[in-house]
Amino acid sequence: MIRLAIQKSGRLSEDSLSLIRECGISFVSSSYKLKTEATNFPLEILYLRDDDIPGYVQDGVADLGVVGQNVLVEAGLPELEVEPLGFSKCRLSLAVPRGEAYASVADLQGKNIATSYPQILGTYLAGHGVQANLHTISGSVEIAPSIGLADAICDIVSSGSTLLGNGLREVETVFRSEAVLIANRSLSAEKQNLLEQLQFRMQAVRRARR
Ligand code: PRT
Ligand code: ZN
Numbered sequence: 001m002i003r004l005a006i007q008k009s010g011r012l013s014e015d016s017l018s019l020i021r022e023c024g025i026s027f028v029s030s031s032y033k034l035k036t037e038a039t040n041f042p043l044e045i046l047y048l049r050d051d052d053i054p055g056y057v058q059d060g061v062a063d064l065g066v067v068g069q070n071v072l073v074e075a076g077l078p079e080l081e082v083e084p085l086g087f088s089k090c091r092l093s094l095a096v097p098r099g100e101a102y103a104s105v106a107d108l109q110g111k112n113i114a115t116s117y118p119q120i121l122g123t124y125l126a127g128h129g130v131q132a133n134l135h136t137i138s139g140s141v142e143i144a145p146s147i148g149l150a151d152a153i154c155d156i157v158s159s160g161s162t163l164l165g166n167g168l169r170e171v172e173t174v175f176r177s178e179a180v181l182i183a184n185r186s187l188s189a190e191k192q193n194l195l196e197q198l199q200f201r202m203q204a205v206r207r208a209r210r
Helices: 013-022 050-059 069-074 118-127 161-165 189-209
Strands: 002-007 035-037 043-048 064-068 081-084 090-097 112-115 133-136 152-157 168-177 179-183
Touching: 002 013, 002 050, 002 189, 013 189, 043 050, 050 064, 050 069, 050 179, 064 069, 069 118, 069 168, 069 179, 081 189, 090 118, 112 118, 118 133, 118 168, 152 168, 161 168, 179 189
Parallel strands: 002 043, 002 064, 112 133, 112 152
Antiparallel strands: 035 043, 064 179, 081 179, 090 152, 090 168
């Protein structure tokens, strides 16, 4: 039996469940349950908050997980990635108030930047030789400039309409992300074999979708 952690409820949930089903694995899922066993594959599914998934897989509480690369890299565990899954594509971008002049990332020197991704942003800014004050907030990052909390923000963007609606302009792409399959680094031989079967099926599903 191998344990796979997926997001309980959010943007990754539906596509994660569809992927498992398209792999030919049957299970009954219900919104109030925290785990489910598949009926035709030795798989147990755990439903968790996405932020908890990398740590649980690292610790072996779950063997496998489905999570966004943004959350995985922010958690400092990029080495757990085993397979890109091609859904939940988005980017982590820097944005400034629309009326603000902006020529390059050097303009952010000494500025206050609100983000939920201080690790990824810190690495990016350091790579560009920029020192800024990062303010870590966990939600509603886009309103920070309009309430005087920050000069710029760094947040997840997909369509861009949230930035537009908050009077912000996207100026730099810091990181590109998609959902990935992650795995504990010391799986037993039996679990490693189950992982390979799952990866084989996931790759076939992706090829069939193209
Ligand atoms: O409750 P839990 O902690 O499990 O979920 P969560 O609220 O932390 O995450 P959730 O469900 O919002 O997102 C899960 C993952 O989906 C993220 O970690 C990303 O990998 C991916 N993803 C893809 C996105 C988006 N697209 C996205 N658009 N995550 C967030 N957004 C937000 C964005 O921050 C913005 O505020 O959606 C808003 C709208 O985006 P626009 O550009 O389309 O307007
Ligand atoms: Zn989360």
